[in-house]
Structure formats: C-alpha cells, structure tokens
Amino acid sequence: MNAPAPRRTRIQQEKRELILEAALEVFSTHGFRGATIDQIAEAAGMSKPNLLYYFRRKEEIHETLIQRLLDTWLGPLRELDDVGDPLTELRSYIRRKLEMARDYPRESRLFANEILQGAPRIMPLLEGELKSLVEEKVAIIKGWMRAGKIVRTDPWHLIFSIWATTQHYADFDVQVRAVLGPDLGGDGRFEDAARFLEQLFLDGLKPKNIAG
Amino acid sequence: MNAPAPRRTRIQQEKRELILEAALEVFSTHGFRGATIDQIAEAAGMSKPNLLYYFRRKEEIHETLIQRLLDTWLGPLRELDDVGDPLTELRSYIRRKLEMARDYPRESRLFANEILQGAPRIMPLLEGELKSLVEEKVAIIKGWMRAGKIVRTDPWHLIFSIWATTQHYADFDVQVRAVLGPDLGGDGRFEDAARFLEQLFLDGLKPKNIAG
DNA sequence: CAAATTTTTGACCGGATGGACAAACGTTAG
DNA sequence: CTAACGTTTGTCCATCCGGTCAAAAATTTG
Numbered sequence: 001m002n003a004p005a006p007r008r009t010r011i012q013q014e015k016r017e018l019i020l021e022a023a024l025e026v027f028s029t030h031g032f033r034g035a036t037i038d039q040i041a042e043a044a045g046m047s048k049p050n051l052l053y054y055f056r057r058k059e060e061i062h063e064t065l066i067q068r069l070l071d072t073w074l075g076p077l078r079e080l081d082d083v084g085d086p087l088t089e090l091r092s093y094i095r096r097k098l099e100m101a102r103d104y105p106r107e108s109r110l111f112a113n114e115i116l117q118g119a120p121r122i123m124p125l126l127e128g129e130l131k132s133l134v135e136e137k138v139a140i141i142k143g144w145m146r147a148g149k150i151v152r153t154d155p156w157h158l159i160f161s162i163w164a165t166t167q168h169y170a171d172f173d174v175q176v177r178a179v180l181g182p183d184l185g186g187d188g189r190f191e192d193a194a195r196f197l198e199q200l201f202l203d204g205l206k207p208k209n210i211a212g
Numbered sequence: 213m214n215a216p217a218p219r220r221t222r223i224q225q226e227k228r229e230l231i232l233e234a235a236l237e238v239f240s241t242h243g244f245r246g247a248t249i250d251q252i253a254e255a256a257g258m259s260k261p262n263l264l265y266y267f268r269r270k271e272e273i274h275e276t277l278i279q280r281l282l283d284t285w286l287g288p289l290r291e292l293d294d295v296g297d298p299l300t301e302l303r304s305y306i307r308r309k310l311e312m313a314r315d316y317p318r319e320s321r322l323f324a325n326e327i328l329q330g331a332p333r334i335m336p337l338l339e340g341e342l343k344s345l346v347e348e349k350v351a352i353i354k355g356w357m358r359a360g361k362i363v364r365t366d367p368w369h370l371i372f373s374i375w376a377t378t379q380h381y382a383d384f385d386v387q388v389r390a391v392l393g394p395d396l397g398g399d400g401r402f403e404d405a406a407r408f409l410e411q412l413f414l415d416g417l418k419p420k421n422i423a424g
Numbered sequence: 425c426a427a428a429t430t431t432t433t434g435a436c437c438g439g440a441t442g443g444a445c446a447a448a449c450g451t452t453a454g
Numbered sequence: 455c456t457a458a459c460g461t462t463t464g465t466c467c468a469t470c471c472g473g474t475c476a477a478a479a480a481t482t483t484g
Contacts, residue, residue, distance in 0.1 A: 011431070011481085029329055033246035037472065050432050052473065109328055112383070116321055116328070117241055119386045126390035134391050151415075156392060157408035161377045164384070168376035171324070174331045178338035179346050180368060196369035200412070203363075221460070223451095248441065262462055264443065 016054050018044045020068075023061045028106040031113045032062055066114065066122060069107045074130070076100065077159075080137050086144040087202055094162055094197055101170035102190045108170035134159060162201070169193055228266050231256045232280075235273045240318035243325045244274055278326065278334060281319045286342070288312065289371075292349050298356040299414055306374055306409055313382035314402045320382035346371060374413070381405055 008016070022043035026035045037058055041051040055061045076096035080089055101108055119126055134156070141155040169176060169190065177185040184192070220228070234255035238247040249270055253263040267273045288308035292301055313320055331338055346368070353367040381388060381402065389397040396404075 009430075009482090015431090031243045031246060031325075031329070034243060034329070036470080038470090047433060048472090049434080049474085053431070056473085058472065112324070112328055113243075115384050115387050116324055117243065117246070119390070123386070123390065126387055130387075131391050131393065151411075153411055154404055154408040156396065157405050158412075160380060160384075160388060160391075160405075161409070161412060164376040164380035165373045168372060172327050172372075172376070174335070175327050175338055175342075176372060178331070178335065179343050179372075181343065184368065192366055193369050193372075196366040197373070199363075199365050200370075200373060223461075227461090249443085250441075259463060260442090261444085261464080265461070268443090270442070 012054065015044075015046070018046075019051055019054055019061065020065060024065055024106050024110065027062060027065065028109040028113065031117070032058075063121065065110060069111060070122070070125065072104075073100070073107065073111065074133060077133060077137060080140065082140045082143060086141075086149045090150075090162075091198060091202060094166065094201060095194065097162060097166035098169065098190065098194055098197065101166050101168075105170035105173060108167050112167065112171045165197055165200075224266065227256075227258070230258075231263055231266055231273065232277060236277055236318050236322065239274060239277065240321040240325070243329070244270075275333065277322060281323060282334070282337065284316075285312070285319065285323065286345060289345060289349060292352065294352045294355060298353075298361045302362075302374075303410060303414060306378065306413060307406065309374060309378035310381065310402065310406055310409065313378050313380075317382035317385060320379050324379065324383045377409055377412075 019040065022045075023035070023040045026040045026043055030039075035058075037048050037051060040061070041048045044051060055064075076093055079096070080093050082089070114120075114122060137159065138155040141150075141158065144150045145152045145155070176189065179185075180189060231252065234257075235247070235252045238252045238255055242251075247270075249260050249263060252273070253260045256263060267276075288305055291308070292305050294301075326332075326334060349371065350367040353362075353370065356362045357364045357367070388401065391397075392401060
C-alpha cells in the first residue's frame, strides 16, 4: 500500500531533515495555513524552488511531520502497562508526558493546531489507532480499580486530564510564563508543575482505605 | 485614549453582531490567517465589500472578538472569592469553567489559537490584567492553605490545571469525541467530565487531617 | 577528465485574498 | 416629494502564495 521505499542520497537525507526542522518551527507557530513555503525555505536556508525539489507540496511536509510526531507522541502511553505498581506507573506516565511538553513543545503545538482545526488530516487515526490504544489502557486502569489499587474514577477522563495538564505547559507556554512572571516562570516552572501534578493526581488516586 | 464612542444606527448594530457571530465561527476553526473575509461574509450572508463597510479591516473583526471574549472569559475567575467555603468556591469555579467550555467552545478555541501562536495581539493583557488577577486569587488560595482549609500545594499550578482540564473539552473536543466513541462521547461527556474533575480536584485538595 | 546525474536558482504563472472605490440603491427627515 | 444620509454591490487592483519549468551549477560515477 505504501509508496516503494524511496532511495535517497546523503544530501537528500540531510536537506529533508533541515526542511522538516524548519517547517516544525514555522508550522507550530503559525498553523498550516498561516505558514508559507517561503518562510520555511528561509528558515531552512534555501530557496523556495529548492525546497520544492525535496518536498513537492506544502502538505507533504506537514504530513511527514504529523506522522513522525504521532509515533513519538504516543510513546509514553504505550509504555503504560500493568506489570508495575499502579501509582508508580501513573507517576512515570505523567512525568514522561510533562518531559515531552518541556522538550518537544513545537511538536505539541503542531498537534494542538491540528486538533483545534478539527483534525482534518488525522481524524481516521484518532478514531482508529488512538481510540484503541486508549481503550487498551482504560482496561488496565479499570483492572487496577477493581483490584482496589487505585480509587474508582472515570479512566477516560483521567487520561484526558493527564493529557490536558501536561500539554498545557507546551501549548499555553506563553500564557504560563506571562502569568508566573520572570522569577516563577523561569526554568524551574516544569519542576514546580511536576511536583504539583504528582500531588494532584497521586494523592487524589490513592485508595482511601490506606492512610496517606 | 479610546476612540470617541461611535454612534451607530440600528442596522449597524445588527449587522455588526451578525458579522461577529460569523467571524467567531470561522476564526475559531481556521485561525486568523486561515480565515478569509469572503468566508466570513458568506457565513454572515452578505458580500465582501458590504462586510468591509462595517469593519474596515480583517484585524478589526478579530480584535473586537478577542476583546469581548476576554471580558466574559475571566468572569469565573473574578468571581472566586474568599467569603464562602474554599472547597465550594473551587467546585463552582471548576463547574463554571467547564460550562463555558461546553457552551462557548468557539471562544475557547479562538483564545487557544491566539495563545498557540505566541499571543501576539494580547501579550500585554496576559502580563498585565491576567497576571494581576491570578496573583490576587493566588493570595486567596494561599490564605486557605495557611488556615488549613485546603491542602498545601502550588496555587499557580492549581489554577493552570483547572484551566487546562476544563478548556481541554472545548479545544480538543474532536479528539475527546473520537476517543470516547459515539456512546460515551455523546452529550453526557460533560457530566462525566464534571464528576471526574470534581473528584480529582476536591478529593485531592481536601485537608488530610479530616477523614474523606 | 568527461559523461551522467543530482542539486540549485531565477523567472514565471494562475489563482486566492485583502482591500479600494464609485456608482447604485434604500431609507429617512424635513 | 426631495435632499441628505446610510447601505449594498460590481468591478477592479496589488500583493501574496503555491507551484512549474528550463537552464545553470554542482556532484557523482565510470
């Protein structure tokens, strides 16, 4: 079904990476429509026709970025499994998500942009791969609840709230920094957030028959 | 400093409302750059030059929308005060925010779009009005913590997480619905979310020396 | 080195888009 | 009724933007 594995020269590899890096920067701040090929080309240090030699259409760049993004994006959730202690599993999931918001904010914003506009390009993926992945994890979480290892609550909305709170620090970064001001909004803000989220979720999820 | 109060005919009032309503729809789904005057004009049932008779520039429409939005948007936070019971106050704040996500998702997305793109048009407001409003409320929350009425935690990130979790249901609505599927993702999803968030925040915030 | 291949560029095209403008049309007040 | 004012529209323009193309420049291959 896929295109035959395209043979690529060294230059093609490098230039394509350069373009994708530049495009990530531009798309994530201006959205798909807001970004222009010229902008991306300039950010990548090449001319527009040159860029179009490596990617024939603007959409092709965007598609490639989105596909890559989703692979890494769902990594942390995939790793959530039921072998370890539930609270430890959830803690490290929250950590990893927050680290991704810190280390890959552009990817997060690219994704947010896509969803905000109705997910026109990735709807099938949301309804397919993502949905079934979440269902799988929901089953695990439900198991923990049945076993009394975490408090009973809605597993779907638990996952949503973890997504929301962690991605907030990437997507709404300017707002977070503006509100916190120069000192609180410095590099330490992610550690503060990590501490807070851990307290919020883990204390909230601890089974009530066990003293805090 | 402001423009002298513009006198407006009845028709101007009505048509301007019509345009703003249409523009909210278009801007919130396509972003500022992605939206075209033609689209807005068509959605408002008038010709492009006609629309430009009421708003001279595309930016003027957007600005007006953003200004209106912010007034109502910060309403719930403004109402948070320290006269009532802390947990009740927080509960109703979360409720109100979630209701706004449900009833005004386009406004939420418009705001999200703006922030995602670096808040170019509202940066001063974030650093001014919003920042000081949050500081005021943080002081209230800190008072509650000192009085032992809620558990000690980071008040700034508490506010951020309430924003994040509630707005998520507006901004990421397509994703939420796609993941939940037709039955869980139906009209009941906001009630499920409300129940979950209440449990998450209020149980998590309850002082620990009082049995759950 | 020379031929073959890949990469880069300048010039160009067509359509979309924000906006201007004057003329036509409608409304209202005297 | 008519003059003044408010509203609507068709037409037009300049710019931007995605994308093409042929030819020049650079690189690889034999």
